[in-house]
Amino acid sequence: MDDDRLVIAGEELGSRLIMGTGGAPSMSVLRAALAASGTALTTVAMRRVDPSARGSVLDVLSECGIRVLPNTAGCFTAGEAVLTAKLAREALGTSWVKLEVIADERTLLPDPIELVEAAEQLVADGFVVLPYTNDDPVLARRLEQIGCAAVMPLGSPIGSGLGIRNPHNIELIVERAGVPVILDAGLGTASDAALAMELGCDAVLLATAVTRARHPERMAAAMRHAVEAGRLARLAGRIPKRRYAQASSPFEGLATS
């Protein structure tokens, strides 16, 4: 079981739970939650420097020994996303990027046209591109063909906690993918994360479900166990569903009157 490792772009990660840092009420809460999650890779956003900001999320990640994954959250066009990715590479010294190009603020759904355009440019520029995408098997395929290092379909809109609205599509994506599939966005609680892994996802990426939980550290631990349980269940192979009961105790040898 120990050799069941997540490998992205040739690099092994020690956990199948990728965390986000958005929404945590304080750096100390974030630190405790990240530690409890066991994550090895965690996202940050890129924003204009704020001279009044106190404490840096980079310091927390560095203290915890967690690899940083910059995102392009908030970008609406390929041009904005590519510039943000390049700034992140320069600021953080990593060519990995969670590519996020959204269509509107109400749904935060990915804009597939801009997403593909940005992915092409970034792959050509040598980035390891992890695109946040719709749960569309065709789009996921196209992103892989472009050269993305993983595909990250949403379960439901970011921060909604609605879980996985279209498990069938996630299964279709998993069946055809030649790169890791990371369920990104919409998870609300531990059973959602377990389901993602049972469906065959290689990892999950979540933030809000933990950072805005009443007790983030506890939820982080729950997510860690859920991801491990779901992965084990996937590898173990679930029993087929049946219409009628199948006795698990023998009928022979009953004491009868």
Next chain:
Amino acid sequence: MKVIVNGEPRDLPDGATVAEAVASVTAAGAGVAAALNDEVVRRSAWETTRLGDDDRLEVLTAVQGG
């Protein structure tokens, strides 16, 4: 000379460099990147890249997100 740093107009001495403009908004030594008119300026070029009137400089760092 007037340049726009992170969306705010700023008066800087003529011939000011990217390094000086960055220093005017943050003291952070690491984890910061700058783009001049939508092109990234490598850190190694901050000291030698001079700003001109109406240039737009963006100075970004990592924050909680995602």
